[in-house]
Amino acid sequence: MTRFLHPYPPGVFITGLGHDVTLFVSRYLDIRSLGAMRTGGRTGDRYVAAVLSRRLRELVRDFVDDAEGHFIEELHQTNSVVGSLAAAHFLHPLDCRAPSILAIFAPEKQWFHVVAYLVHVEQCHVKIELQQLNARRSKGERVAILTSSRGKINVVQSRWASPLEPIMNCWQSALYAYVTPTSFCDPYHELTRRKRGLINPRKVFPGLGIPTGQVARLISKWSRRGWDLVQQAEDWGGSPGCGTPEARYCAGTQRYFGDKFCLTGVIAPVEARDVGRLPYNALEEYTVLWWRGGETCGPTCHSGDTEISSAVRVYPTNVLRMGTLDQFDYITDMFVYPIALLQIDQ
Numbered sequence: 001m002t003r004f005l006h007p008y009p010p011g012v013f014i015t016g017l018g019h020d021v022t023l024f025v026s027r028y029l030d031i032r033s034l035g036a037m038r039t040g041g042r043t044g045d046r047y048v049a050a051v052l053s054r055r056l057r058e059l060v061r062d063f064v065d066d067a068e069g070h071f072i073e074e075l076h077q078t079n080s081v082v083g084s085l086a087a088a089h090f091l092h093p094l095d096c097r098a099p100s101i102l103a104i105f106a107p108e109k110q111w112f113h114v115v116a117y118l119v120h121v122e123q124c125h126v127k128i129e130l131q132q133l134n135a136r137r138s139k140g141e142r143v144a145i146l147t148s149s150r151g152k153i154n155v156v157q158s159r160w161a162s163p164l165e166p167i168m169n170c171w172q173s174a175l176y177a178y179v180t181p182t183s184f185c186d187p188y189h190e191l192t193r194r195k196r197g198l199i200n201p202r203k204v205f206p207g208l209g210i211p212t213g214q215v216a217r218l219i220s221k222w223s224r225r226g227w228d229l230v231q232q233a234e235d236w237g238g239s240p241g242c243g244t245p246e247a248r249y250c251a252g253t254q255r256y257f258g259d260k261f262c263l264t265g266v267i268a269p270v271e272a273r274d275v276g277r278l279p280y281n282a283l284e285e286y287t288v289l290w291w292r293g294g295e296t297c298g299p300t301c302h303s304g305d306t307e308i309s310s311a312v313r314v315y316p317t318n319v320l321r322m323g324t325l326d327q328f329d330y331i332t333d334m335f336v337y338p339i340a341l342l343q344i345d346q
């Protein structure tokens with residue numbers, strides 16, 4: 001099945017560069033550069049769609065016997081997303097190395113479908129684990145660890161109809177991005193392209209400001225690759241200053257997948273945007289809102305609190321688009337509990 005593989009436009013795309021050279025260069029362009037290429041008109045749009053659709057295929061090809069794209073179709077039909085380092089590498093191939101494990105995030109009720117697909121079609125061996133989420137030792141999330149001769153795939157089960165909620169358990173902001181067969185979203189793309197990352201406050205022992213052992217090891221590993229990882233944006237100098245553009249990194253700023261700070265886009269060219277449109281798409285129905293938590297940026301931030309807890313909540317996308325973020329304080333509590341009732345029984 002190849003409906004998510006978009007063809008290259010005919011002819012030479014960049015005058016003066018041969019097709020082979022253009023192909024070589026475009027393999028390493030990050031998502032923002034590809035976005036700029038896309039503005040070059042219809043040919044640019046089709047070229048970028050061809051690059052991105054092949055990039056996704058090449059990414060999963062290392063992990064599954066996927067010559068016909070069936071696994072990509074499986075991701076699409078189950079509203080599952082590629083996340084963590086695999087998504088970061090897809091969006092920033094030079095800044096984020098290729099993953100050794102493919103991380104898939106699946107909606108609660110589709111999780112088993114993805115796992116069963118990998119066991120029966122890809123002949124993977126499966127082990128189910130409950131992973132501890134944070135330093136507070138709260139309830140874990142269910143992860144299927146699938147191994148085959150090709151490699152390892154982790155399929156993380158969301159507790160909601162949206163697959164996105166467990167993405168916010170990743171240890172740093174570069175890993176909060178996701179990719180699907182039709183779209184992508186990167187909430188902290190400006191940091192990632194500068195090899196900067198904000199450490200998830202839930203991976204730090206509360207009150208101590210010390211990362212957990214596993215995260216401390218990851219920090220030193222990534223630092224050796226030139227990454228600058230901190231707990232708060234102020235550690236890079238200056239202040240996020242609530243109310244300034246930098247406030248997007250503040251501990252209390254409410255963000256959601258698809259907000260104005262995210263780099264969000266589709267893979268298909270304009271003429272193929274309806275390819276694979278689903279009658280029900282959890283990624284369109286729901287999004288995930290969060291605030292990072294941790295130390296605030298000062299006495300003027302968040303009613304003067306010096307430290308606030310992080311939060312991740314699933315919302316119907318339409319609710320978030322109804323108004324500005326400022327209004328969410330008011331609607332948050334109202335919507336926390338009914339969401340469970342709104343989950344569609346599929």
Ligand SMILES: [Zn+2]
Pocket residue numbers: 240241242250251252296297298301302
């Ligand atoms: Zn602040």
